[in-house]
Amino acid sequence: MxxxxxxxxxxxxxxxxxxxxxxxxxxxxxxxxxxxxxxxxxxxxxxxxxxxxxxxxxxxxxxxxxxxxxxxxxxxxxxxxxxxxxxxxxxxxxxxxxxxxxxxxxxxxxxxxxxxxxxxxxxxxxxxxxxxxxxxxxxxxxxxxxxxxxxxxxxxxxxxxxxxxxxxxxxxxxxxxxxxxxxxxxxxxxxxxxxxxxxxxxxxxxxxxxxxxxxxxxxxxxxxxxxxxxxxxxxxxxxxxxxxxxxxxxxxIRGLDGGKMSSSRPDYTIFLTDPPEVARRKIMRALTGGRATAEEQRRLGGVPEACTVYDLYLYHLIPDDSELLGIYKRCRGGELLCGECKRIAAEKLLEFLEKHQSKLEEARETARSILEPPSF
Ligand code: SF4
The missing domain is CATH 3.40.50.620 (HUPs)
Structure with missing residues (x-):
């Protein structure tokens, strides 16, 4: 349309x-x-x-x-x-x-x-x-x-x-x-x-x-x-x-390069079945709203609106609004640099994935038991 x-x-x-x-x-x-x-x-x-x-x-x-x-x-x-x-x-x-x-x-x-x-x-x-x-x-x-x-x-x-x-x-x-x-x-x-x-x-x-x-x-x-x-x-x-x-x-939600998040773009997409090390590597390579140098970022601050790591916080990883606001302000104010911020995001992501993946096998058995295979 x-x-x-x-x-x-x-x-x-x-x-x-x-x-x-x-x-x-x-x-x-x-x-x-x-x-x-x-x-x-x-x-x-x-x-x-x-x-x-x-x-x-x-x-x-x-x-x-x-x-x-x-x-x-x-x-x-x-x-x-x-x-x-x-x-x-x-x-x-x-x-x-x-x-x-x-x-x-x-x-x-x-x-x-x-x-x-x-x-x-x-x-x-x-x-x-x-x-x-x-x-x-x-x-x-x-x-x-x-x-x-x-x-x-x-x-x-x-x-x-x-x-x-x-x-x-x-x-x-x-x-x-x-x-x-x-x-x-x-x-x-x-x-x-x-x-x-x-x-x-x-x-x-x-x-x-x-x-x-x-x-x-x-x-x-x-x-x-x-x-x-x-x-x-x-x-x-x-x-x-x-x-x-x-x-x-x-x-x-954007992919980790700022383009589309899609199964057909696995390097820029985090899957709920990604092994922890794969997910961590993807986050560490993600496009951020950071500046060219640490000095510049301390001086000018980052741009969370342009950052795919911030997207993950906003959409999924930080349910607490005041915690999210804290990250936003520290990024904007130049106190938080992207390296540290990505490490925080990776920790939160891995914690989520570990908990989620521990439930997957049982969920797959349930899924098999309730889904009739397609008939044609
Ligand atoms: S500090 Fe965090 S939120 Fe800000 S631009 Fe860097 S990675 Fe994104």
Whole structure:
């Protein structure tokens, strides 16, 4: 989807310098506006909400907050394409699911987008299953997602009512309209997009629990799927009555060179299964907002906003706001130099990885026991 120089491509790369402008261009509302109402309902915002990492929403107030007020059930749904290893970008989505499950009591649906992985990346069935179990579902469980309160499913296993929804959706949009949203589209990507529409909407069907209020937390590059889904909901009126979903948008954590964090860029991406020494080496080579020399940094201070190590603190490694502020001020004031700061980050990261990885084997067994292998 293009607009004032931005193009959102769910299958491509995206580097955003100005999230506020992007939000305005695509008509996404600021998330900060709904935080007071969330508090009034008795819920403290999550770390990502209060730090502005969750920067935008569509209909969070109308669907989610109103649902809580009325005592109605709310579901949260997101998808993972099993195309590589689970990294700290994925963890950002996982943390949100866990927040909604534990703190707000929402039902969680996790789509394993194996149909999309095959259509778009040619990932074969066996590999998609292995990645889903060993990487995605296992890491989600080890991070704290309760498998008893979560419905994990493969797209290819989901059943007739789900596929009927994708079929109905395909009759309500033209190729030209889809290209206006996504840009050039292959038939495989068209199918993948329509399958995503079914993912987002199917929890509303009685066959899947009848959750009329659905929230979809995503990285902002996934917004085209939400735009398409919202249009299709309106056009399905009279055929099947559905509610427009709510969505929230998070900033994308950068890779350690300042580019995209992605499984296909392993040197710049920290995986939750990285051995400690590998993770330490990656951190020590990371791009920072430091100055050319120590003397200059003491004099001028560093630039945390430009630093990928600070990103890790902000998104993941320092939950305590006052501790984070301390690092920010010491960096800005030139008291903290990058070498020492990276050592602190490496220690925190290794401590997290050790604890997390100690839970992984058991989580993999659970994942194997609950996930049916895809059927085609
Ligand atoms: S001192 Fe830390 S936060 Fe500041 S630029 Fe260096 S590594 Fe980044």
């Amino acid at each position: 293009a607009g004032e120089g931005f193009r959102l491509d769910p299958w491509g790369t995206l580097e955003v310098k100005d999230y506020d402008r992007l939000r305005r261009v695509f008509g996404i509302r600021p998330f900060a506006e709904v935080i007071p109402a969330l508090r009034e309902l008795g819920f403290e915002p999550s770390l990502h909400m209060r730090r502005g990492i969750l920067f935008g929403h569509r209909d969070f107030d109308r669907v989610v907050l109103e649902g809580i007020r009325r005592g109605e059930r709310v579901a949260v749904l997101t998808g993972f394409m099993p195309s590589g290893r689970f990294h700290f970008g994925h963890k950002l989505t996982a943390d949100q699911l866990i927040y909604y499950q534990r703190r707000l009591g929402f039902k969680v649906f996790v789509a394993i987008a194996d149909a999309e992985a095959f259509a778009v990346r040619r990932i074969p069935r066996g590999e998609a299953y292995r990645l889903a179990v060993e990487e995605y579902v296992a890491n989600l469980i080890a991070l704290g997602l309760d498998p008893d309160k979560t419905e994990f499913y493969f797209q290819t296993n989901r059943g007739p009512a789900y596929y009927r929804l994708a079929q109905l959706a395909s009759g309500k949009v033209t190729a030209a309209e889809m290209e206006a949203i996504y840009g050039d589209l292959s038939p495989a990507k068209m199918m993948a997009a329509l399958t995503q529409v079914a993912d987002i909407l199917h929890p509303q069907l009685d066959e899947y629990g009848g959750y009329k209020r659905v929230l979809v937390p995503v990285g902002v590059d996934q917004d085209p799927h939400l735009r398409l889904t919202r249009d299709i909901v309106d056009r399905l009126s009279g055929v099947v009555e559905l509610m427009r979903p709510a969505s929230t948008y998070h900033k994308l």
